[in-house]
Amino acid sequence: MAVRDMDTAAAVIGIRLFKAKLLAFAISGFYLGIAGSLWAFAYLGTVEPHGFDLNRSFQILFIIIIGGLGSVQGNFFGAAFIVLFPILLGNLSAQLPVGLIDSGQLENIQKMLFGALIIAFLIKEPEGLARLWQRFRQRARVWPLRY
Numbered sequence: 001m002a003v004r005d006m007d008t009a010a011a012v013i014g015i016r017l018f019k020a021k022l023l024a025f026a027i028s029g030f031y032l033g034i035a036g037s038l039w040a041f042a043y044l045g046t047v048e049p050h051g052f053d054l055n056r057s058f059q060i061l062f063i064i065i066i067g068g069l070g071s072v073q074g075n076f077f078g079a080a081f082i083v084l085f086p087i088l089l090g091n092l093s094a095q096l097p098v099g100l101i102d103s104g105q106l107e108n109i110q111k112m113l114f115g116a117l118i119i120a121f122l123i124k125e126p127e128g129l130a131r132l133w134q135r136f137r138q139r140a141r142v143w144p145l146r147y
Contacts, residue, residue, distance in 0.1 A: 069127065
């Protein structure tokens with residue numbers, strides 16, 4: 001964590017930055033490679049380029065941004081949000097009068113809302129849903145006693 005948060009302080013206490021960052025990159029690359037291969041063979045059944053297109057890359061990036069950087073719990077929150085949000089929009093559009101919004105418009109509205117949420121999270125809460133959940137838990141713990 002010292003290398004991630006403050007390079008200078010880590011170098012002062014004797015941590016070799018290049019070695020630590022290279023090792024972290026190698027380990028994360030290993031885990032990402034294993035995860036990608038498991039996902040490809042378990043979910044898709046085969047490895048083809050259409051399974052790893054630009055939309056999938058953006059979806060994973062949005063999961064990380066909305067969930068929160070540097071938090072495992074945030075990644076779960078982000079993934080749940082990315083999966084459940086289109087379902088919620090679909091259910092809300094079904095409640096509207098027939099013909100008001102078609103599927104193409106709904107997809108564009110979904111993309112615009114995702115973009116607005118990404119910008120809002122980057123500006124207002126860079127640590128994402130994980131930090132919001134942490135704040136909620138802290139407030140709920142001392143809720144009746146606010147002194």
